[in-house]
Amino acid sequence: MTSEAPAASSWYGRRRAAIAWCVYDWANSSYPTVIVTFVFAAYFTRGVAESPEIGTGQWGAALSISGLVLALLAPILGAIADQGGGRKPWIAGFTIIAVAAALGLWWIEPDPRFILPALLLVAIGNAAFEFGHVFYNAMLPEMAPTSHLGRLSGWAGGLGYAGGLACLGCCLVFFVMPEVPLFGLDKDAAEEVRATGPFVGLWFAVFAIPLFLFTREERRPFQPVTAVRAGLASLWDTLKSLPHHGQTGRFLIARMFYTDGLNTLFAFGGIYAAGTFGMSFQDILIFGILLNVTAGLGAVAFAWFDDLVGAKATILVSVAALTGLGGAILLIDSQLWFYVLGCAIGVFIGPAQTASRSFMARISPAHLRAEFFGLYALSGKATAFVGPALVGWVTVWADSQRAGMATILIFFVVGFWLLWPIRDPQERDAAAAPPD
Numbered sequence: 001m002t003s004e005a006p007a008a009s010s011w012y013g014r015r016r017a018a019i020a021w022c023v024y025d026w027a028n029s030s031y032p033t034v035i036v037t038f039v040f041a042a043y044f045t046r047g048v049a050e051s052p053e054i055g056t057g058q059w060g061a062a063l064s065i066s067g068l069v070l071a072l073l074a075p076i077l078g079a080i081a082d083q084g085g086g087r088k089p090w091i092a093g094f095t096i097i098a099v100a101a102a103l104g105l106w107w108i109e110p111d112p113r114f115i116l117p118a119l120l121l122v123a124i125g126n127a128a129f130e131f132g133h134v135f136y137n138a139m140l141p142e143m144a145p146t147s148h149l150g151r152l153s154g155w156a157g158g159l160g161y162a163g164g165l166a167c168l169g170c171c172l173v174f175f176v177m178p179e180v181p182l183f184g185l186d187k188d189a190a191e192e193v194r195a196t197g198p199f200v201g202l203w204f205a206v207f208a209i210p211l212f213l214f215t216r217e218e219r220r221p222f223q224p225v226t227a228v229r230a231g232l233a234s235l236w237d238t239l240k241s242l243p244h245h246g247q248t249g250r251f252l253i254a255r256m257f258y259t260d261g262l263n264t265l266f267a268f269g270g271i272y273a274a275g276t277f278g279m280s281f282q283d284i285l286i287f288g289i290l291l292n293v294t295a296g297l298g299a300v301a302f303a304w305f306d307d308l309v310g311a312k313a314t315i316l317v318s319v320a321a322l323t324g325l326g327g328a329i330l331l332i333d334s335q336l337w338f339y340v341l342g343c344a345i346g347v348f349i350g351p352a353q354t355a356s357r358s359f360m361a362r363i364s365p366a367h368l369r370a371e372f373f374g375l376y377a378l379s380g381k382a383t384a385f386v387g388p389a390l391v392g393w394v395t396v397w398a399d400s401q402r403a404g405m406a407t408i409l410i411f412f413v414v415g416f417w418l419l420w421p422i423r424d425p426q427e428r429d430a431a432a433a434p435p436d
Contacts (some may be wrong), residue, residue: 019214022156025159031200033164035105035122040105066126066130069127074374076232076374077090078370079234079238086218088215094135095132097124097125098129101201104121104197105194106197139217149307149361150306151307154299154301154355157296164292170203171199183195250422251363255380256379258322258412258415259379259380265326268388272405278335296350298318306355310424311362315351315356321345321347321348326408329342
């Protein structure tokens with residue numbers, strides 16, 4: 001495999017670029033944490049929609065549509081980007097769109113008349129955030145030598161969790177929680193919550209700047225018409241040849257399963273906590289914050305394990321732990337143990353995600369990285385509806401939340417089984433190296 005990564009000897013001389021790349025994760029994680037998961041999601045369902053139940057369905061539909069758009073277009077745009085021009089212009093374009101969508105949320109008043117504008121802004125912003133991440137991930141192999149990809153991916157992931165929580169904390173402390181919010185915002189008009197949109201936009205924009213100032217990439221001429229034709233042809237050739245690239249194809253399918261399990265766990269974790277353990281919204285918010293903290297710590301802690309033992313081994317350990325801990329949390333009735341096991345689960349969520357990124361960086365051809373990370377994004381979204389649908393159906397059929405949540409374990413087991421036979425690039429390199 002050809003690599004554009006810097007040589008190990010020059011790695012420490014390029015730390016500024018690597019740090020700038022990691023800081024972008026700190027920047028963009030503010031969007032899913034504050035807007036998609038916590039503050040604005042709750043505001044929409046409780047303050048804008050006609051009812052929390054209807055609002056939850058509408059919110060889920062908007063995110064599903066944005067995910068479908070990502071799944072369909074990410075491989076295409078990635079293939080086009082690989083024809084020249086670099087990845088940073090694409091990241092810049094999608095960052096601007098996400099920031100603009102976040103700023104636009106200021107005008108969403110607590111009235112059902114604003115349902116459609118709110119959903120459009122969130123769907124557009126979420127899609128832009130996800131698209132930007134495709135090209136951001138594709139830059140990873142150029143930021144560090146192969147021996148450091150796991151560390152850099154883990155550090156960026158940990159910084160991302162920290163950035164999302166830091167932005168959430170600022171929103172809660174300065175706007176949502178005080179009796180008199182910053183700038184004297186009018187709580188009767190929900191301005192203290194609406195202000196979190198522009199705050200996220202500014203956070204995203206400011207902390208994205210280092211990526212564009214301090215990272216360098218090889219730029220080739222970009223002819224739009226030629227690039228579209230060549231990109232589509234390249235993608236078609238790649239899709240046709242995937243059956244002959246068993247390792248890559250199998251990894252993408254394996255990731256599709258265990259990522260579906262992770263996404264479903266995030267989507268239904270709060271619902272399960274409220275329904276089975278009677279946890280309040282405040283309790284669930286605290287639990288969500290703790291989960292993000294432990295996920296970030298896990299991503300950082302396992303970063304060295306990724307480089308020393310291999311990304312595949314890191315994913316397998318993480319998925320096995322998620323399966324075991326997930327099974328245990330379905331058997332307990334204590335809220336305290338729910339917190340303990342839930343935080344333990346968080347430790348393995350982070351490395352499962354960051355090691356997947358470093359694994360893809362190692363196996364993707366240098367001249368097709370954006371295209372392959374587009375397929376990587378596709379594998380994370382193609383079956384995103386299956387997990388939630390299965391949990392919902394089994395819960396209703398068995399009249400048991402525990403039974404419904406148990407189906408998530410199936411996705412982890414299948415993902416583990418599909419990943420097991422794949423040889424990690426680090427294993428192949430070690431096998432090919434002459435004995436000492």
